[in-house]
Amino acid sequence: MSISIRFFASLADSLGAREATVEFRPGMAALDAWRAATARAELPGRVLVAINREYADPSAVLRDGDEVGFFPPVTGG
Amino acid sequence: MRTAIRHGPFDPYAELARFERERIAAGSCGAAAVFIGTLRDFNDGAGVQRMTLDHYPGMTERHLERIAAEAIERWPLAECLIIHRVGEIALGEAIVLCAAWSAHRSAAFDACRFLIEDLKQRAPFWKKETRADGERWVEHNTPP
Numbered sequence: 001m002s003i004s005i006r007f008f009a010s011l012a013d014s015l016g017a018r019e020a021t022v023e024f025r026p027g028m029a030a031l032d033a034w035r036a037a038t039a040r041a042e043l044p045g046r047v048l049v050a051i052n053r054e055y056a057d058p059s060a061v062l063r064d065g066d067e068v069g070f071f072p073p074v075t076g077g
Numbered sequence: 078m079r080t081a082i083r084h085g086p087f088d089p090y091a092e093l094a095r096f097e098r099e100r101i102a103a104g105s106c107g108a109a110a111v112f113i114g115t116l117r118d119f120n121d122g123a124g125v126q127r128m129t130l131d132h133y134p135g136m137t138e139r140h141l142e143r144i145a146a147e148a149i150e151r152w153p154l155a156e157c158l159i160i161h162r163v164g165e166i167a168l169g170e171a172i173v174l175c176a177a178w179s180a181h182r183s184a185a186f187d188a189c190r191f192l193i194e195d196l197k198q199r200a201p202f203w204k205k206e207t208r209a210d211g212e213r214w215v216e217h218n219t220p221p
Binding site (some may be wrong): 008013020055075076077 | 131
């Protein structure tokens with residue numbers, strides 16, 4: 001029972017990781033997955049969140065097996 | 078509609094010609110609006126040598142498909158096309174191609190602008206510039 005986590009771009013560089021796995025706990029939100037994976041209490045304001053590859057709010061509740069992505073503001077095009 | 082991520086260089090003009098041959102019946106569309114973004118030397122003293130594009134496999138492709146489908150829903154388009162690079166990009170190489178075909182120019186212009194502006198605001202890509210003095214992630218895109 002786990003949550004897989006992806007980090008991208010400058011955030012991955014600053015954390016020193018592009019992936020992590022944390023234990024799923026019923027009722028946990030994306031923010032809780034961030035805290036478990038990074039040992040940081042707060043999500044920096046610029047960081048965006050995706051759950052199962054869809055934009056989501058950090059307070060969105062997770063389900064077992066979800067993939068959560070954390071990344072900086074996008075700069076494509 | 079066609080959307081694609083390319084891991085190597087592509088020729089946007091050849092892609093347009095190929096797409097039109099395959100998808101646009103001759104004489105069926107009066108208007109094609111095209112945006113091509115290429116890597117430029119930002120010319121601010123520490124010249125950009127190359128760029129690396131990061132993306133979120135799975136999420137990025139889905140976002141491009143979604144905005145192409147939205148463009149076709151919102152405007153009377155015959156077709157639209159998005160191609161975007163990832164990986165290492167050299168100066169002068171194309172980064173992105175957006176195009177929309179319609180009977181008349183208003184829909185084609187508006188749809189093409191929608192595709193590139195949404196992509197720039199929301200599509201999960203991140204640019205890292207390599208300069209003589211090192212690498213740095215671009216923090217935000219230039220405004221519309």
